[in-house]
Amino acid sequence: MKAILPGTPGDTVKPVVLGEAPEPEPAAHEAVVAVEAFSVNRGETFQLDGGLDRRWAGWRPGKDVAGTVIRAAADGSGPASGTRVVAHPPAYGWAERVAVATTDLAELPDTVDAVTAAALPLAGITALRLLRTAGPLPGRRVLITGASGGVGHYVTELAAASGAAVTAVTATAERGAKLLELGAAELVTSVEDAAGPYDVVLESVGGASLPAALAKLSPGGLLVWFGQASREPVTLNFFDFFKGANQARIAHFDYTTSDAAYGQDLAALVRLVAGGRLHPEIGVIRGWARTADAIADLRGRRVRGNAVLTVG
Structure with a gap:
């Protein structure tokens, strides 16, 4: 074949x-x-x-x-x-x-x-499992970096539909325009321009993006690190972290570590698309x-x- x-x-x-x-x-x-x-x-x-x-x-x-x-x-x-x-x-x-x-x-x-x-499949399943890791989102402020890819589009639409106020970070305003249509409350072209603090940060770029995003967390906030699109290593000064938001947390995420088979999440994604709730x-x-x-x-x-x- x-x-x-x-x-x-x-x-x-x-x-x-x-x-x-x-x-x-x-x-x-x-x-x-x-x-x-x-x-x-x-x-x-x-x-x-x-x-x-x-x-x-x-x-x-x-x-x-x-x-x-x-x-x-x-x-x-x-x-x-x-x-x-x-x-x-x-x-x-x-x-x-x-x-x-x-x-x-x-x-x-x-x-x-x-x-x-x-x-x-991969982008949608990742988005679903990321949002489960983040926990309940209604009324919470969410920052997602590298948002113009497939995962970012799904996360933005699903999180906004659940009641979160989503700030999306993309390289250019043109690449992120669709995210505003999908429900993002704000679009910025650098993490530094994001007006925190945020209850949840979903970080997928790596390099300098992760420590900059970490500094935007609110007390008790959660940063979920799920990618390294820049292919640049991350340098993190934990003394800066400890001086930042009280009780803030960092979690590493890999969509493959769940015990659940992919079929259930795929069926959920198909239902959302068929119902006009995911685009x-x-x-x-x-x-x-x-x-x-x-x-x-x-x-x-x-x-x-x-x-x-x-x-x-």
Whole structure:
């Protein structure tokens, strides 16, 4: 079958190539999905760069897919053949077909198309689990950095809908314009311009952004560190932290550490989209032969929201 294969690490021109890969060999609890669309995540671009471990020999990218089940799981779990689904496999999804555990997929109604669904998994699941980590939000002030990506759009809309006053930090006002439509109370282009204090800070940039955001916490506030988009190390002076807001806290977040399977969160995201309460922001839609171009746009921060590729 055809699949997107990793290129040479560090190759900025051809980080991936379209080639041939073996057909998936599903375990008993896995369904085989014919992929119609997939999205590209920044973490996958780091893996392609060689900046993150590729984790296993033969690794191929692909964590966010939407398509149709063409082979139901042998153990009888999950949807029947012919069912439209969105799925979050650990890898291998940038291909014509992929095997996915039935606990990590959700059925799609006719009202949610494959392109929209493909933008949901990693960014949407991360947003849901981030907000659960943050706790109840009605009436609270929330600051989110790096807000123009897929996670930032979902967090902003969901947090604002729950009653939070959200301040979004983006590199430019143009990249953040949609966030105001989704309910952000304020948009700034640097953490320093944010008028704290904030009850919750969701930090995804790293580098100088984290200590600057930490200084904006209110007493008893919580900073959740969930990314390092700048790829710059963080230097934190804990003496400054101790002199800051009383009883403030820092928590490191990884969406994969939850014991819950992804399927339940995917089903929740699908319900929100189908009900008109969540609006994925898709900045790029291309045929999968142009996956390398989409990766270049993500690296150059030219994509607002998600980048989705269609297969076939």
